[in-house]
Amino acid sequence: MDTDWEDSDPEDLDEAYESYEAVASRHPLLDADIQEVRTFSDSAVSVREFSSIDGVSVSLNIYASLKESVAQAWRVNPSEVIVVCLYFSLSQYLDGPAPSVKVYQPSNEFFGIGHQLQSILGLYISEEWKHISNEKLVQKKERLSWCSASSLTAARPNGLQQRAVKIRAISPAMKQNNLIGCTTAITVEHPEEEHLTYTPSGKTEASAQQCGFLMQIIRYTEQRILTLNEHCVVCDEKHLFQNACMLKPAVCTRELCVYSFYNLGVMKGATEDVATGAEIVDLLVAMCRAALLSSRRAIIFNPYPSVVDPHNCKVLAFSPNNKNYDKLQEVLANVLMVTRMPQGSYEAMKQQMDVVDPLAHPLLQWIVDSNRSYIVKLPQHKQLKFMDTPHQFLLISSSPSKEASFTDAKKIHGSTFAFHGSHIENWHSILRHGLLNASGTKFQLHGAAYGHGIYLSPMSSISFGYSGQYKISSKDGATKHQKQPESGRFLKSTNLSCIALCEVITSTELQKHHQIWKNPTPDHVCTRFLFVYENGRVGSFNINTQDRRIEKEILQVIAANPHC
Template sequence: SPVPFPPAVCTRELCVFSFYTLGVMSGATDEVATGAEVVDLLVAMCRAALQSSRKGIIFEPYPSVVDPFNPKILAFSPKRKSYNRLQKALDSVLLIRRMAQGPYSEIKKQMDKIDPLAYPLLQWILASNRSHIVKLPWNRQLKFMHTPHQFLLISGPPSKEARFQTARKLHGSTFAFHGSHIENWHSILRNGLVNASYTKFQLHGAAYGKGIYLSPISSISFGYSGMNCILKTHPSSLFLQNRNLNCIALCEVITSKDLQKHGNIWVCPISDHVCTRFLFVYENGQVGDVHINTQEARIHREILQVIASAQL
């Protein structure tokens, strides 16, 4: 059966107020059938973007949240950004999450006592995510990635997914890794991977021209994720509590003539030709297998099997 897409979140103020009045976002937290770890992942990515020195560029979209005490005004608005107030509300979400390990829906009252904007912010973080993410159970994970924190993106942002499927029918596809700092994923999950070459969003060089940089070899993308500069810290029992997170994506890419291959560095100049399918999260100095090659038949077969089993 087709996967229902999460509701789109329009940032226009009229839409935000309408959503609030009609209760469109009120059930967002309760409907997260994907479990607490996916919620924790989204919160962790939001925190990383908010704490980045580049937050003015990469913390996009900025929340639009109605004031619970005055539903005619916005407590958080892209037109009046307050990163400090946003950080305070997010800290309250994190504090309650550490104290109570139950579902988020059960701890709304505790959040409201500490900060009335904490729970509305959490609702926005969940409702604004445009990708359908599921945590892979242990028996369906890609073991060669060496992390228990594996997530499958069953679908990307709907409009992009539709264009991708059309291109795949014409040209076929394969899989490749994409490494990006954890702080960038708040935006990527909501906007999709974009061609950031020669823009303010670019963090690394573009030696092979404009496009989304990918590699069939895991070690190359691990480097771009910042994993080669990890500081070892004491392990934490809670995934959410780790501030030292790194993320690598396994993407499906259209194999048209537009895909430029420079040895093991591939450049795709068309954003719609790349869709993130897996996220692998590493904490506190964990590393994955650096010798994985997605073009090996065995690896390719395992990837397809996991995707197929998750969509049954």
């Protein structure tokens, strides 16, 4: 091997070696932060050094603590880590340039929330980088360490004497995790001691600022994962909903966010939904059509589409600020025409739509993407037989925080099941906003004889009445399973009815007026199943959810469907 080192002066070689060492070695604070994460979990971090270019890639491996239904709805593989990959200066660490961020799951091609998390962490780090440095972080940790060991066990207000505490300094950029059921911190103000934090269990909560920067990233990521559905996937501003946050993450109505959402592919997955979930897509399109054709469309067709013009990506072909129902109805008719043809691949269907109407496929994408509920077709062996329809779906629309609140209330008060019937035209909005307390509002269609609240019934006959369908096909009102069509889409009829089976908290707030129930608290009502009927037919009118046999079958089906 050719080299000039043999002819070099030994002192020059020593100087060159020392210079290389200065670049190649990790900054001591970076090394300490990596060790801190490894102390937390040896598998939580992996490191690759690029000494020759003064770089280091740090991969933080984070498990998302999500219910299975949430993980499925968000396209997260719950058994695989979420990798947050950061690229720092090896020798400068926090004094170097702000790190680049990449978020992914190694084997998850449709990791829909990855772009949203990557954007959130990029913003968080850029804000932190204005106020952080190696020296400041070391000084902060030394000061906090000194304070923790000092005489902070003096008398505290409210009977908190003789309790060792630590100072908490949460970054302004950090958004609060409001998933009920997680550890909640109580903050007591003391001007001379900044903030003192106690947990309900009496144990002190470790501050993010007491940790190294890498541990801060892990904690912030864990917190934000639980609240992704509460914020726009592009701008990260909090959604404003009349009722409550829904399950699936979504884009807000700001035009710039809509452009980014569709043109930059912020959330991927609609293609897979359209390609593999044909029955779900049929149902969403049918609900959209019913709302659009309703005489009440100005009220119930909500949200109105935000669709980018395929010929000009800077213009919205459909916008909530300029509603054109006639044009929308025309394009939707073309969507229906293509989706009812015998289908091959998804790309073939898209090409057909582009030929028939360039706006048809973008509108179909919007219909799929704007759905904020998690809907899964139940296989026949996991269906509720007494509902007499093959079109049965798991329907989870509540946010993680609402489900957690519901679980807490259920432990105290218990729960039962009841039906909720609503006309097909209302379901376009229900899947995107949840079951609303519509009493006394413009959304109210029927009377509110017993006051404000969500109306339910343990009797199928009453809910079928509210669904807008009354026809039956046998003496006892039962409709036998219809044979599935051999080709094409599963919904051949435009005459559809839907009723939901909900789980409701049996607290004193649940008011029972014979077979009509009312609950004024939306958080105490969660959808579990949706049943669809075609051609004006409905199921048995004699189903009573309070019948022990019926309740037993419901619980068995829920147990067989872990997404519940």
